[in-house]
Amino acid sequence: MKINQLKQVETLDEAYRLLNEDRRNVVIAGGAWLKMSSRTVETGIDLSNLSLDYIEETPEALRIGSMTTLRQLETHAGVRALYKGMLSTSISQIMGVGLRNLVTIGGSIIGKYGFSDVLPALLAMETSLVFHSQGEIPLEDFLESKGRINDVLVSINIRKKKGVGYFKKVKQTALAFATLNIAVSRSEGLYKIAIGSRPSVATLAREAMEEVNLAESVDDETIARAAEHATSLKFSSNPSASEDYRAILARVYTGRGLKEVRDCED
């Protein structure tokens, strides 16, 4: 990536204005993913002076600044306590500690990366995004939206609920992208299942969720039916796995995840 000028902005307004002034201007968070692109950036909008690296806890929610690093999240007691540490577990499997000290939660969300390990975990909780201009929107809506993002992500809100979670990253080597990743949660009697690296971006497995959430009892047969529904999501092939193999992984790990959260004490 070539950057013609780097602007360490002093306010969110300034960042927003620069972003919308020229399509060649780009927000830089950790910068690790951007570094690998071959684009020429006119003005790199550096958010690092805006004190957006924070994790605030209230009785209802965790409010996370968009420049918070993945390592800050991974090691934060409040995050580790949430849904039995599902988000921390997902982060801990991303590359090494050094990279996680650099990359940010904001960059991990805005990129809508298909391989993302954090997105399934965030989807399986109740997560919303706060943008500078657009205000608050649910993570799911953001992931389904299309087109260039002309806004600055300020913070991420995760509702604090009593619940349990399961995260699985299927990968071929320690540092590889996921062949498939899956997060399953249970909170207040409701189950959520999010599957990513299909290889497209993570999504909720709604039919599978409906099967367990509408069932009178979540027995092994119900779980087997829900796991079968998970295979109806759209999977594709790439060099790391075939479409069929991904569907099989989705079935197996949906089943295992559901059993684990069903049997886990709150």
Next chain:
Amino acid sequence: MKISLTLNNRPKTFDVAPDEYLVDTLRRYGYTSVRRGCDTTSCGVCTLLVDDKPVPSCAFLSARADGARLTTVEGIPETASKLAEHFGERGADQCGFCNPGIALAVHSMEQSGMPADDATIDHYLVGNLCRCTGYQSQREAIKAYLGDKK
């Protein structure tokens, strides 16, 4: 642009381009223990401590290091020499290219007070690749080094 920082506890001022990364700046100014491997944040040989935290210097924009405290392997002489002894005893080094990055990662692991067990060492150092040794001897050497410090 000019950045001022401390490097191994000494104040320094460097001239940097807006899209320059710390690995380039430091090597340009002669600090060649900071090595370039993959250049895509995947191998850990360019590891540097920024405000005591290990980061891949190949993706850390130099302009952002203004006011920071940087540490290369020369800034942790005690760790580096003790670790080298343990590495030597166990044949945990061959070409040595990965060694400065590993020493800095071990130093940071030690500073954060983590347990010196196999699982913690593997987890903390998974991002520091070595093309020569196969990791077993390195893990033993690191465990011995951390054990000595208790």
